Amino acid sequence: MIEMIIFYPTAAIVILFSLMVVLHKSPIRSALFLLGTLFFMAFIFALLSAHFVAVIQILVYAGGIIVLILFAIMLLNLQKEDSEYDHISLGKVISLGLGGFLFLIISIVFFKMYPGHSSELPANFGTIEEVGRLMVTDYVFAFEAISLLIIASLVGGVVLVRGLINSKSKLKKLK
């Protein structure tokens, strides 16, 4: 019952916020709505007794990624895209259709594959210890691979922004 009381409002907020992310003219508002979406999503994670994931969600996403995006927006000083809202283009209608259809299909898939509840959860389900244990035992390889990926993206990010200064004129010519 409690679950229900928490789930429905939270889900409604998540859906509303995510719609705002997609639909709002101003990038900076979009970013803030995204922050909200992610925050409330963490609630739902918590509801699913994935406490560690919920915490990470807030820390990494809300704390890290969104801040990064906000920085970027401010750095670029982006304006509202007015032109986009003035008319309903064929592309938007098609996208809407495709999105709706995608939803339908995915829902059908989920309904068809309805998994039964396990009667009781194991005691250590979703605990930080358990997650940590799994990560360095069963999934240690993926864990290491991810760390490599982080290094790669780090290096990539630096190289991209640094190389820009040198090759700026070259790329302009190309255009």
Added chain:
Amino acid sequence: MITTTHYLVLAAIIFAIGCFGVLTRRNLLVMLMSVELMLNSANLTFVAFAKSLGDTSGHIFPIFIMTVAACEVAVGLAIIITIFRMSKISDVLGLTFMKDIKSG
């Protein structure tokens, strides 16, 4: 009673919204945010299934996905900033460097 299906349908809705965003917005940053939405809905599915199956492995993947998302955002933002600084474009319609000049 909230079943796993509820969560899954919520995930599907958010995925579809994210998808719609990617397909319609012209601003690169907003597109990137929409992608984040989609990733998050995937996380939700994982977690929902984890609960349903009683398997904590379903929690590991969201963590990985978040890490990947972080990397993606870092690199993606770097690219966007590079492009913007180079040509003052943050609009996908302008990104046609790789297109054949004649057929444009």
Added chain:
Amino acid sequence: MDNVIWIIPLLPLVGFLINGLVGRRLPDRLVAIIGVSLPVASFFIAVWSFLELLKLGDEGVLTSTLYTWIVSGDFVVNLTFRFDQLSAVMALVVSGVGSAIHLYSAGYMHDDKSFSRYFSYLNLFLFSMLVLVLAEDLVLLFLGWEGVGLCSYLLIGFWFDDMENAKAGKKAFIVNRIGDLGFFVGMALIVITIGTLNVPEMKNLLEANPGLLTAGMATAITLFLFVGATGKSAQIPLYIWLPDAMAGPTPVSALIHAATMVTAGVYMIARLGFLYVLSPTTMIIVALIGSLTALYAATIGMAQNDIKKVLAYSTISQLGYMFMAVGVGAFASGIFHLMTHAFFKALLFLGAGSVIHAMSGEQDIRNMGGLRKKMPITFWTFLVATLTISGIPPLAGFFSKDEILWKAFSTHLGSIGILFWAIGLLSAVITAFYMFRLFFVAFTGESRASEDVKKHIHESPFSMTSVLILLGIFSVIGGFIGVPELLGGSNHFEHFLAPIFPHLGSRFDAHSAHTWEIILLALSLVAAASGIFLAYLMYVKKTDIPKVFVKKYNALYQLVYDKYRIDELYGAIFIRPFFVLGVIFSSIVDSWIIDGIVRIVTMATAKLGRLFMSFQGGDVRVYGRVLLGGLLLILIIVVFGRV
């Protein structure tokens, strides 16, 4: 290869190879020696073989097989030379007259810059002609048949600096080729019905099994073969090349276009006589075409002024006689006339060549005249030849021509023979007339040549005149081997050839035949005499008659002078449409219709491509939509496919 027949054609071939490959580096004298001595040698071998053949008696035949040429399943073509009575006559005539003309050419062409080329062609011609007459198999005969056509092409266009000569050569070759097409079709029909092209074998198979050929098929085969003969022997409707062929050197005209090659058609029909008698329809058509050609060409001959053109039309006309003969079944008579004609027509041409040589290339008889004193030998030999062709006894032409007329009259084909005879007789009058017109205008009276030409007029060198005299002698005595029984002879010629030809009856019994023969003989004499008298009257006594005549019937004269404008007619009916159609095919059908379909397909592809290109406009979102659409499709298949 148990005898030497195969050497007869081989020797000229050797001459061709030597002169053709290295002749340009040899001195002219050596070229001439090689070019003349080898044909002469081959003539002597022919004579020797002839004597051998005589020893063997009636059924005797010499054959010599070199190797198997073509083999495909049951169909075998051997390279076999066959020396029977008919080939013997032909080989002797061809190599004999051929050698004489080679000798004449050595004098006639002595200052030409392509002397060796000339002799190589001439030797090649002799080789081909000998192959033609000695071939046992029709395919081998066809080798000779095409070979002579080729040599005729090469020799007519010998002086190819002048485009007209080259064009005349091409015309001859192509018209011949049209005939050859008929010949080829005829051969193919024989293969699919009888199954072999070996002539004696064909004959045996037909004798053993007459049901092999239906009457219709026999007519078709013989008619197609006859088309070949009309091409080669210049009969209606394919005679048009022969007058133009006079563009070649005169000895060539004498050898190829008078004495030998053009008679190949007659020889072929005589050789295949056993086939032709199976189809009376074809026989009548052959005789009719022959007689009409005789008359038709003779009328054109009356109005020509070029000495060689007159002789060309006379050749066509005389060939018409030969076809009349073979058409009515008198094969021996046709061959007899072929032989005598070879002598006197070669003589006429060589005489004309002698005149042209002397007149510095002038060929128009209106610019000649009075040559009697300056060129006595030419004059006398030419007179003999003219008398011979007009049919004055006892010269060779009289016997042969008269025999044809009699055989036409008495043919087993029925009373249609009288028609052939009448046409033949009329042609005889005209022949005598125009030949003597030529003779009187060119040789008698005052000279009408310009002064500097007059100075050069001289008798030809010995190498040329000796040939004239030799041929003159043959023209005089050649007829005696075929004197009919009526005149006290025993017609050796016909008896000699008897084993080859089918025997056809006459429509008269022996007694009435005699009476009729005498009447016809007298009529022929009257005809010849009246023709000569008319010519004498018009061109010696009262020379203004022709002018008055021309004035009065100008349109008719022009029509005849322009050879009835048949060339122009063919041009309009066949040649122009052919080229127009070619241009239409090339520029409209090929490049618009066939290529157009291709272009429409490519254009449609390009359009479609442009349509698809709009999906790839560089807008990432569009890519995304398409991607998602595709993904959805796959999902639908996966999800609902399982249901």
Added chain:
Amino acid sequence: MDWPILSVIIFLPFLGSLVVALFPGESKKVLKGTAMFFMLANLALAVYLFIDFGGDGIKYMERMPWITTLGIDYIIGVDALNILMILVTTFLFPIALIAGWNRIDERGKAGESVKLYLALLLGLEAALLGAYAALDIFLFYIFYEAMLIPMYFIIGLFGGERRKYATTRFVIYTIIGSLLMLVAILVIYFEYHGATGQFTGDIAKLSTVAFSPGIKVFLFFAFIIAFGIKSPLWPLHSWMPDAYVQSPSSGSVLLAGLMSKVGIYGFIRFVIPLFHDLSLAYAPLIMALAAVAVIYGAMIATVQQELKRMVAFFSFSHVGMILIGIFSMNNFGVEGAVLQMANHAIVVSAFFIIIGIINDRSKTTDINDFGGIGAVVPKLSTIFMITILAAVGLPGLNGFVAELLIILGAFKSSILFGILVASGALLGAICMLWMYERVFFGKVTKKANSSIKDLSIRELAALIPLIIIMFWIGLFPGYILNKIGPGIEKYTTDFSPYTEIIEIDENATYDSNPTDLINTTSNNSKLENSDAGGLR
């Protein structure tokens, strides 16, 4: 035969191609010499093969499993149908190389392009030989497609002004055809699998498959279109004039002389054996198309102003003649066609070499730019004349024997087609003699033409062997006819793709013996003739 001579013949040029391509030096002489050596060695092997060949079955058969899971085997062999083309192919390559000896130098600025050209040439030879020798349908297909690659570059890199257009067109046309064929091959392949449960590409086995009539007609026409484009058959020829005109003259030699023959060969080796009954039923249609080509090609050739284009259409006309011979489907026609394939290759090669020489001299091939050069270049004009005479079927030269047999074959199947084919020779003569007259006869009309050089020793070295072969086949065709005769007689009785010689068969691990094979083939054709009757 202990060593696989046929495989050596196929792969020796390929080896040569690699050697030339990887050759460290840049010396053109050494490169050309190496290529020449490989070509001549191959020619010697092919001549040995030809002399040793005999009998009515397949010889030098090699059978090795290749892709066993798909049932594709490496099967090659020589019989009466392909022995001549193998010989002619190995013969024409050295000639083409000699003919293009100096022209390659002009094209290529560096040794690199000579290297490329020679490697392509050798590669093409290997592919051609492979296509002729292959008895497995997939093996054939691979070689068939492999031919395109070198040819594409030979035209595209070394051709004339509009080479890109021409070569694109040529390749696209051919690929459309071969893709259709591939579909048909796969259908047959799976049908056979459906019937017997095993996969195979062996044409002898494939020819035993029984189809429903509807699909069979589709398959038949897929093959007809594929080979019809390559040959070319009217009206699938519109790639031909441009490709022939734009390719370098040694390329035209190979394209017109050899590659188009693969298409014709495909008709004999694959179409008729695989679809015996349909070939009989549709023979009149194909003969009619071919007869159109004979007349139409000759007429178009007559009015062309450009020498190469003219020869292209003339060759098109002759291809029609060969196809009529094949589809007359009797001993005369097929034997004539097989011989004529070789003849045509030789004659057309001579034509293109001569035109290439003329083009070298005066940089033009327009007939109107010439006139009266006969006296200036006597050797050239003589050789040209002989070639023309060979082409129009003068007895004593090579064209005649084959044309005679084809015409007899055509007459045997239909008098109308017989007359049409025979008239082709006449039209060809008109076209060729008219052209010859305009180029060589008369007075020299253009000043530039009065100083054209006659043939050099090298050019004579390329042309004289062709002329000798023309006379040899013309005068002594018996040697060749005796070699191919029994095989073709056998072919025209049962139309099996190939016939194995018994003693090889006993040792082979091959479950049906030849007599079985023939029986099943004939049973099938009997059975399906009734079906085909409905189609008519």
